Amino acid sequence: MSKSRFSRRAILAGTSLVAMPNIARAQAGDWPRRAVRYINPFPAGGSTDVLSRIYCARMTEITGQSFVVENRAGAGGNVGVDAIAKSAPDGYTIGMGGIASHAIAPTLYSSLNFDPEKDFTFITGLWQLPNLLGVNLDLPARSVPELIALLKANPGRYSFGSAGSGTTLHLSGEMFKQLAGVNMEHVPYRGAAPGLVDLMAGRIHMMFDNMPSMLALARQGKVRALAVTSEKRSPIEPDLPAIAEFLPGFDVISWTCLCTPAGLPKDIADRMSHFSRQALEHPDLVRSFREQGATAWFTSMAEISAFRAAQQAKLAPVIRASGARVD
Numbered sequence: 001m002s003k004s005r006f007s008r009r010a011i012l013a014g015t016s017l018v019a020m021p022n023i024a025r026a027q028a029g030d031w032p033r034r035a036v037r038y039i040n041p042f043p044a045g046g047s048t049d050v051l052s053r054i055y056c057a058r059m060t061e062i063t064g065q066s067f068v069v070e071n072r073a074g075a076g077g078n079v080g081v082d083a084i085a086k087s088a089p090d091g092y093t094i095g096m097g098g099i100a101s102h103a104i105a106p107t108l109y110s111s112l113n114f115d116p117e118k119d120f121t122f123i124t125g126l127w128q129l130p131n132l133l134g135v136n137l138d139l140p141a142r143s144v145p146e147l148i149a150l151l152k153a154n155p156g157r158y159s160f161g162s163a164g165s166g167t168t169l170h171l172s173g174e175m176f177k178q179l180a181g182v183n184m185e186h187v188p189y190r191g192a193a194p195g196l197v198d199l200m201a202g203r204i205h206m207m208f209d210n211m212p213s214m215l216a217l218a219r220q221g222k223v224r225a226l227a228v229t230s231e232k233r234s235p236i237e238p239d240l241p242a243i244a245e246f247l248p249g250f251d252v253i254s255w256t257c258l259c260t261p262a263g264l265p266k267d268i269a270d271r272m273s274h275f276s277r278q279a280l281e282h283p284d285l286v287r288s289f290r291e292q293g294a295t296a297w298f299t300s301m302a303e304i305s306a307f308r309a310a311q312q313a314k315l316a317p318v319i320r321a322s323g324a325r326v327d
Helices: 005-031 047-063 076-087 101-108 145-152 168-180 194-202 212-221 265-281 283-291 301-324
Strands: 035-041 067-071 093-098 119-135 159-162 186-187 207-211 226-228 253-262
Touching: 035 047, 035 076, 047 067, 047 093, 047 119, 047 265, 047 283, 067 301, 076 093, 076 101, 076 253, 093 101, 101 168, 101 253, 101 301, 119 168, 119 212, 119 265, 119 283, 119 301, 145 168, 159 168, 159 194, 168 186, 168 207, 168 301, 194 207, 194 212, 207 212, 212 226, 253 265, 253 301, 265 301
Parallel strands: 035 067, 035 093, 159 186, 159 207
Antiparallel strands: 093 253, 119 207, 119 226, 119 253
16 A cells, blocks of 8 residues: 555544534524424323423423424333433433422432433423312311411311322422421322312312412302412412411422433534524413413423522422331
């Protein structure tokens, strides 16, 4: 082989090696170039499904590429979240994380197939949805202070329902018990709907539920709404107080975030964040979210990562004290 031919091959090889990173950067720079799969780890038809589809429709309009919702329900959201974690980190499989999978599950479950901190790239918050404390109409309590006084005078006599052990609805009740220093029985249901039926019938005395469904019943005069579980009053119903106004430090909300598998290239992550901000701050999306009882919630990548960690640390002692555990 002549020196000139060897040099030419070496030069061509070197050029290829230099070009490869540039090609990768170009591909990342024009993300998305095809349809994006968005995994919702909960069933179709629920509030997370409706809100996810609103977000994905806006992202489709902004980017010109389809964002397709795929429902992968099971194990309290863990099945779908595990599918996100084990997908290729190329920006074409993304999905919804949140308080259940990324803040509660690490303490609630004895083992998980994914690491809530290490197996994901967190892009932004998506929405926040407060829970609402509602009571049976016959319960002689028309405010949070009156309810606390009633519970203290009758320890163990009254019960609260939830959509299941370890849910934000259950933990709202457990945090209420701990901060108010009261004793009431927890009655878990397989979902919120049967619990609400029993609440209206008086078979349980109170219940924490996601704001849209409980608020609808309260407006129909079927239950009495006392307060929201968020740190501050909800703009959806500003006349309702926050429990934190009577029990400082009380704050349990349902929140979700946009996440991808760990290892997502920074260029793609930056573009995903950029487009998400446009979507989540668009007046039409903000209005549509609000109609569902949710508040659109854009954050930086650093902010949502820090928020997730803080939520896990805050809820861990509440979960342990409740005795909820899934082996």
